[in-house]
Amino acid sequence: MDNIWLQLAMAATLGMMLFFLYPRAKQWMQNGPKAQQGDWMAAVIPLLAMVGFVLLLIMLV
Amino acid sequence: MNRFNQTIAQPAQSALAVNKVIKNTYMLLSATLFFSAIMAMVSMFFAMPPIAYMISVIGAMLLGMFVLPRTANSSAGLGVIFLITGLLGFGLGAILTLYLQLPHGPQTIATALGGTGVIFLGLSGYALTSKRDFSFMGGFVFAGMLVMMVAIIANIFLQLPFLSLAISAGVMLLMSAYILFQTSQMMNGGETNYIFATYSLYMAIFNIFIALLQILGIFGGDD
Numbered sequence: 001m002d003n004i005w006l007q008l009a010m011a012a013t014l015g016m017m018l019f020f021l022y023p024r025a026k027q028w029m030q031n032g033p034k035a036q037q038g039d040w041m042a043a044v045i046p047l048l049a050m051v052g053f054v055l056l057l058i059m060l061v
Numbered sequence: 062m063n064r065f066n067q068t069i070a071q072p073a074q075s076a077l078a079v080n081k082v083i084k085n086t087y088m089l090l091s092a093t094l095f096f097s098a099i100m101a102m103v104s105m106f107f108a109m110p111p112i113a114y115m116i117s118v119i120g121a122m123l124l125g126m127f128v129l130p131r132t133a134n135s136s137a138g139l140g141v142i143f144l145i146t147g148l149l150g151f152g153l154g155a156i157l158t159l160y161l162q163l164p165h166g167p168q169t170i171a172t173a174l175g176g177t178g179v180i181f182l183g184l185s186g187y188a189l190t191s192k193r194d195f196s197f198m199g200g201f202v203f204a205g206m207l208v209m210m211v212a213i214i215a216n217i218f219l220q221l222p223f224l225s226l227a228i229s230a231g232v233m234l235l236m237s238a239y240i241l242f243q244t245s246q247m248m249n250g251g252e253t254n255y256i257f258a259t260y261s262l263y264m265a266i267f268n269i270f271i272a273l274l275q276i277l278g279i280f281g282g283d284d
Contacts, residue, residue, distance in 0.1 A: 006115050011214050013119050018210045020126055025203035035197040043195060043241060046187045050180055050237045054276065057176045061169055061281030 075250065083189075083247050085255035089142065090262055096143055097150030097263075104154025111159055117152025121145045129260060138256040145260070149267055156271070160278065169281050173274040180273075181266050184237055188244035195245035202242050205235045226279060229272040236265040236272070 104113065124145050132138040160166040188195060209231050216224045243261045246252040252261075 003112065006112065007217050009119055010115055011217050013122050014210050014214050014217075017122060017126060018207060018214075021203065021206060021210070025200075025207050028199035028203045032199040033194070033197050039193070039195075039197050042191065042193050043198060043238065046184055046241065047234060047237055050184065050233070053180065053183075054176065054233065054273065057172055057273070057277060058280045061165065061172050061277050 078253070079248060079250055082253055082255050082258065086247060086258040086262065089139075089255060089259040090266075093142060093146040093259060093263055094266070097146045097153070097267075100147045100150030101154035101157060104151045105158050105161075108158055109151070109155040111155050113155040114152040117148045117155075121148045121152070124148070125260065125264075129256070133254055133256045133260075142256055142260055142263075146263055149263075153267075153271075156274070160274065163278070165281055169274065169277045172281070173270055173277055176273050176277075177266060177270040180237060180269055181240060181262075184240040185244050185262075188241045189248065192248070193245065194249055195241045196249065196251060198238055198242045202235060202239050205231070205238070209235060222279075226276070229275045232268050232272040233276070236268045239265050 124141060129138065129141050129145065132141045157170055160170055163169065209228065212224065212228050212231070216228060240262065243252065243258065243265070247258050252258045
């Protein structure tokens with residue numbers, strides 16, 4: 001991506017997306033439901049499985 | 062008797078509405094992925110240059126920010142979602158053309174494609190069958206997206222290979238968490254618009270595929 005105008009356009013679009021996403025992120029961080037006991041574990045296990053799977057794919061290629 | 066019927070009917074109606082959203086989302090997601098694949102093949106046939114990817118992504122992001130929210134509650138939203146996914150597919154074709162020129166390119170693309178499918182089906186299936194509410198991840202996912210976007214903007218100008226790899230790994234983790242979160246939102250009535258749900262899941266799949274392609278492209282084929 002050597003075209004400086006394209007780089008600027010991409011950065012500006014991502015900046016706009018940041019601006020759009022910020023209120024939603026703020027709302028979820030402040031008012032979103034809090035995790036109960038065991039909730040994070042239930043989420044971390046499949047995510048770790050995904051990481052393991054990607055490592056396996058790296059070894060296969 | 063009437064009161065008894067109402068208490069049974071209300072949850073049943075709610076469950077029907079949730080099932081309808083889930084069914085419509087997965088049907089539309091399948092159709093958009095298929096359309097994307099066709100557009101990617103068209104792009105590969107014409108051997109589009111890598112610049113087409115950036116232009117397509119910018120166009121799709123602008124449509125997703127400004128047009129989709131205004132049309133998602135009408136039938137026009139269907140046209141917009143196909144336009145977005147078609148554009149992204151067309152841009153993806155330019156990247157795939159580039160990867161096909163590498164020594165292990167076809168193998169890397171096939172592995173990334175299969176890997177993305179397994180990751181999406183595995184995580185979505187887990188969220189659907191475990192029936193857990195993953196909405197507590199909302200803050201983590203959206204805060205992570207903000208951090209990731211700042212890193213991506215920085216790396217557009219810095220172009221550091223290590224940062225690029227870290228972004229790919231971070232995007233994979235975040236988008237995987239987002240699949241759990243979004244599927245759970247659909248199941249628990251947090252997301253009632255199947256066009257928005259499709260857009261969210263499509264973006265997660267697209268980002269996982271691109272990130273996995275980059276990771277496998279960097280680490281793979283060292284023999």
